[in-house]
Amino acid sequence: ELKQAFTALYGEAPSVTVRAPGRINLIGEHTDYSLLPVLPLAIPLGTRVAAASDSGGLVTASSRQFQGTARLERGGLGQLPATPWHRYLWGALKMLEGRGAPDSGARLLIEGDLPTTGGLSSSSSFTMAVLLGLSELWGLGLSAEELVALAIVAERQVGVESGGMDQTIIGLARAGAALRIDFEPPAVRAVALPEELRLVVAYSGEQAPKGGSARDAYNERVVGCRLAAALLGARLGVEPGTPPVLGRLADLAGEEEIARLPERGCAAAVAREAGVEVDVLVKLTAGVFSDAADVWVRPAASHVLSEARRVDAAEQALGAGDLAGLGRLMDASHGSLAEDYRCSTPGLDRLCQAMRNGGALGARLTGAGFGGYAIAAATPDTVEAVLAAANQVSPGPVFLATAAGGMERL
Numbered sequence: 001e002l003k004q005a006f007t008a009l010y011g012e013a014p015s016v017t018v019r020a021p022g023r024i025n026l027i028g029e030h031t032d033y034s035l036l037p038v039l040p041l042a043i044p045l046g047t048r049v050a051a052a053s054d055s056g057g058l059v060t061a062s063s064r065q066f067q068g069t070a071r072l073e074r075g076g077l078g079q080l081p082a083t084p085w086h087r088y089l090w091g092a093l094k095m096l097e098g099r100g101a102p103d104s105g106a107r108l109l110i111e112g113d114l115p116t117t118g119g120l121s122s123s124s125s126f127t128m129a130v131l132l133g134l135s136e137l138w139g140l141g142l143s144a145e146e147l148v149a150l151a152i153v154a155e156r157q158v159g160v161e162s163g164g165m166d167q168t169i170i171g172l173a174r175a176g177a178a179l180r181i182d183f184e185p186p187a188v189r190a191v192a193l194p195e196e197l198r199l200v201v202a203y204s205g206e207q208a209p210k211g212g213s214a215r216d217a218y219n220e221r222v223v224g225c226r227l228a229a230a231l232l233g234a235r236l237g238v239e240p241g242t243p244p245v246l247g248r249l250a251d252l253a254g255e256e257e258i259a260r261l262p263e264r265g266c267a268a269a270v271a272r273e274a275g276v277e278v279d280v281l282v283k284l285t286a287g288v289f290s291d292a293a294d295v296w297v298r299p300a301a302s303h304v305l306s307e308a309r310r311v312d313a314a315e316q317a318l319g320a321g322d323l324a325g326l327g328r329l330m331d332a333s334h335g336s337l338a339e340d341y342r343c344s345t346p347g348l349d350r351l352c353q354a355m356r357n358g359g360a361l362g363a364r365l366t367g368a369g370f371g372g373y374a375i376a377a378a379t380p381d382t383v384e385a386v387l388a389a390a391n392q393v394s395p396g397p398v399f400l401a402t403a404a405g406g407m408e409r410l
């Protein structure tokens with residue numbers, strides 16, 4: 001069907017088609033950019049790209065879901081385009097500058113069935129699908145790992161200083177399993193999901209657009225983690241990295257040190273106290289965060305370091321088939337995200353509570369939060385009641401997730 005639509009649009013058949021999944025994250029939220037572990041799984045919804053070559057370095061892209069045809073010259077990409085979805089194409093093309101024949105262009109048709117309202121990784125699915133499609137089309141021979149690395153920077157150039165969870169799970173997912181992802185040193189391992197585990201996914205009704213307010217709220221959290229890492233590094237006498245990351249201190253910072261962090265602080269003051277250049281705290285891939293803006297510091301460290309321990313515990317619970325234990329960890333994760341990380345919303349809280357009341361073992365927001373989606377763990381006995389409870393408060397979609405494979409050429 002995608003090939004037919006492509007042929008109808010461009011008057012020739014595509015030479016390459018690829019797909020990239022979306023994802024939910026079981027646990028390990030807002031830990032990736034502190035280089036601490038995550039435990040996501042790919043879902044069957046995703047993005048498909050059909051592609052054929054064009055000459056002169058022109059890349060044309062159309063979609064039936066997204067309005068407005070994109071026309072980008074590889075030789076003159078210029079500034080960030082105005083249309084939100086064109087930006088991710090632009091980000092991908094920037095990463096391919098200097099690769100392949102300079103005059104290779106492309107015609108693309110991009111189709112997705114992944115909701116773009118936030119939380120299911122539609123932006124990374126899109127970026128990964130475009131990068132894989134172009135790599136195959138232009139014979140660049142990039143490996144999945146290389147595409148993951150390119151996609152991470154591509155999205156940061158669009159403005160969200162994200163970690164690497166989404167791109168990694170989309171690139172490397174295994175069907176039927178979640179993936180425990182570590183970032184330092186980089187490692188992935190498949191974590192089998194107990195046969196009786198059911199995962200309910202439900203929309204809160206609140207959009208979390210990564211092109212606007214959610215982007216700023218996200219970057220503010222990234223800077224808060226850097227400030228906490230810089231202060232802890234200075235106080236513990238440990239080099240926290242450039243930029244400073246909490247992952248370097250995770251085994252060293254005890255409750256007492258975390259409790260002594262300031263509730264809030266600005267980068268200028270933290271740089272003075274920690275004896276670091278203010279740039280390492282505020283410089284983002286796209287732009288600079290204000291060094292005078294006060295952000296949450298202690299609660300950020302408290303969430304991130306406790307969430308990393310919950311990832312370890314959740315992996316163990318899955319291995320032991322302890323679904324009740326997994327559920328308790330999911331509830332604790334949501335509580336920490338809501339109270340300390342302040343990235344939940346009334347809609348997400350209500351949805352999680354409704355699913356717990358409906359019999360879920362546990363429920364939490366998934367992805368960055370600020371709106372978007374929540375997930376709940378259930379058993380075959382309770383799943384119908386949890387779905388019904390979700391449907392009572394969610395405007396939809398509400399669906400059951402299965403663990404899909406990673407991106408592929410079709």
Ligand code: NG1
Nearest residue numbers: 029030119121160162163165367368
């Ligand atoms: P969402 O907003 O669900 O795509 C974002 C980041 C992740 C991770 C989570 C929070 C992007 C592309 N992804 O996910 O890296 O930090 O938030 O755990 O921004």
